[in-house]
Amino acid sequence: MEKAVKLSSGFVSxxxxxxxGKSTLLNAIxxxxxxxxxxxxxxxxxxxxGILTEPDAQVIFLDTPxxxxxKSMFNKKIVDEALKALEHIDIILYLVEPYIKINKADEAILELLNKSDVTKMLVINKIDTVHREQLLSIVAKYSEKCDFEKVFxxxxxxxxxxxxxLGEIKKRLPEGSKYYDDDYITDKSERFLTAEIIREKVFNLTQYEVPYSTAVVIESFKEKPGGALAVIEALIIVEKDSQKGIIIGKKGHLLKKIGEDARRDIERLLGLKVFLSLFVKTSKNWTKNERKLKEFGY
Ligand SMILES: Nc1nc2c(ncn2[C@@H]2O[C@H](COP(=O)(O)OP(=O)(O)OP(=O)(O)O)[C@@H](O)[C@H]2O)c(=O)[nH]1
Ligand SMILES: [Mg+2]
Known part of the structure; x- marks a missing residue:
């Protein structure tokens, strides 16, 4: 008889x-x-x-804003999303950069951590940017402020x-059954991930307030019979007409570049050839409008 493998499972924020580097860490894991x-x-x-399924564990990670x-309503909403990830979970990974200064945002997070009785681990990221000797004092500084189960x-x-x-996380998760089937890596839809890829290209290719004034909505998403091609139409929404001009660019060059970069990544995601059409639309002050925020997915 085959020996049953003990399985641990749980949620890690x-x-x-x-x-x-929270999102970079999720992708690396x-x-x-x-x-x-x-x-x-x-x-x-x-x-x-992000769901990781291995023979001995299923770990459900939550990447957060x-x-x-x-200050603004939109940003408050975004931060609230992150704070929700502090509840009903097994482990919190608190990610920081390897610099001595602990700023106001970190002080506020440390205060939240100290109020929570969930297992907390400190993860000092971007260690490729500093000398190893510098890390000791950073570890000491954070450890003074909160009782971390472990530091990485x-x-x-x-x-x-x-x-x-990952090994240390798995050791600390409770024994339990899987929450998702083995082939799930996320609970997000292909439509959502596609919109995010387009938003990433806008973030990378525009500056100042433009990326922060942008939302992406998928208008239509059709896989052609036979399954080799997806035809996708997406709307890039901005707050002002001037931003619309910036996104489109001279002779439409920037929009073309956003589309090309996005298509490549969407094809990789879906494993299909993709025909992507992008349109840009102004929705005046959408980030300040509760109804529009909802409509655009926030
Ligand atoms: N040198 C270095 N850069 C990193 C590392 N991890 C992430 N970065 C960079 O840091 C920047 C931010 O990374 P993200 O993963 O988007 O950070 P985030 O915490 O998810 O950011 P928000 O979603 O804005 O909260 C990107 O330019 C990454 O390439 C690392 O280990 N070393
Ligand atoms: Mg992120």
């Missing part, structure tokens, strides 16, 4: 300030590009579930220390 990434802060706007002192030094970008982190 990745939280931290904007831009510390999964070995898949699931969550979008940019050099700019506040890229992630909703919780992204960066926690920061938000990783580079999500270089996939350094990620395997060890």
């Amino acid at each position: 990745i939280i931290g300030r904007p831009n510390v 999964l070995g898949e590009k699931l969550s979008i990434i940019s050099k700019k802060p506040q890229t992630t706007r909703t919780r992204i579930t 960066g926690i920061h002192p938000a 030094l990783v580079s999500a970008l270089k996939n350094d220390g990620v395997g060890e982190l």
Whole structure:
């Protein structure tokens, strides 16, 4: 008779300030590009579930928006999304950058962590950017402020220390059954992930307020019979007509580039050839309008 393998399963939230590498870490753990990434802060706007299934464990990771002192209604909503990921979970990974200064956003997060009785682990990311000797004092500084079960030094970008982190997570999850079938890597739809890829290209190719004024809505998503081609129409929504002009660019060049970059990634995601049409539309001040935020997925 085959010996039954003991299975552990549970939920792990990745939280931290904007831009510390939470989404990069999620993708590194999964070995898949699931969550979008940019050099700019506040890229992630909703919780992204990433499911890792191995013979001995199923770990459900939650990538979250960066926690920061938000002022606008939209940013408050985004931060609230992250805070929701502190409940009904087994482990919190608090991700920070390897710099001495602990800023206001971090102080606020540490306060939340200290109020929570969930297992907390400190993950110092981007260690490829500093000398090893500098890390000791950073570990000491954070450990003074909160009782972490364990501290990890990783580079999500270089996939350094990620395997060890995963091993320690698995050890600490309760014994239990799977929440999802083996072939699920996320609970997000292909439509959602497609819209996110387009939004990532806008984030990477535009500047100042433009990326923060952009939402993407999939208008139509059709797989052709035979399953070799998907025909997708998406709307890029901006707040002002001037931003519409920027996204389209001179002679439509920028929109073309956004479309080309996005199509390549969407084809990889879906494993299909993709025919992608992009349209740009102004929806005046949508980030300040509760109904429109909802309509665009926030
Ligand atoms: N050098 C280095 N850069 C990294 C590492 N991890 C992430 N980055 C970079 O940091 C930037 C932000 O990464 P994201 O993964 O988007 O950060 P995030 O925490 O998800 O950001 P928000 O969604 O805005 O909260 C990107 O330019 C990444 O390439 C790392 O280990 N080393
Ligand atoms: Mg992110």
